[in-house]
Amino acid sequence: MCETLKADPDLRGTAVMLVRARAQKSDLQEGVAVGADACLVKPFSPMELLERVGTLLDRRG
Numbered sequence: 294m295c296e297t298l299k300a301d302p303d304l305r306g307t308a309v310m311l312v313r314a315r316a317q318k319s320d321l322q323e324g325v326a327v328g329a330d331a332c333l334v335k336p337f338s339p340m341e342l343l344e345r346v347g348t349l350l351d352r353r354g
Contacts, residue, residue: 295309295311295324295327295328295329296327296328298328299327299328306353308330308331308349308350308352308353309328309329309330309331310329310330310331310332310333310345310346310349311324311329311331311332311333312332312333312334312335312337313332313333313334313335314334314335315334316334321334330349330352331345331348331349333345
């Protein structure tokens with residue numbers, strides 16, 4: 294899905310954050326390879342989620 298969003302000129306600017314259950318380096322590298330802007334590994338706190346979303350929104354201006 295991420296690759297599809299990033300390939301579409303109208304949706305290319307959409308921020309994508311992957312929420313993953315696994316934190317292996319290869320899993321995180323895969324997320325970056327498909328164009329994710331951020332990866333969040335479970336479990337996470339609600340505050341961490343809000344901070345990450347805020348960071349993504351700040352980058353988008």
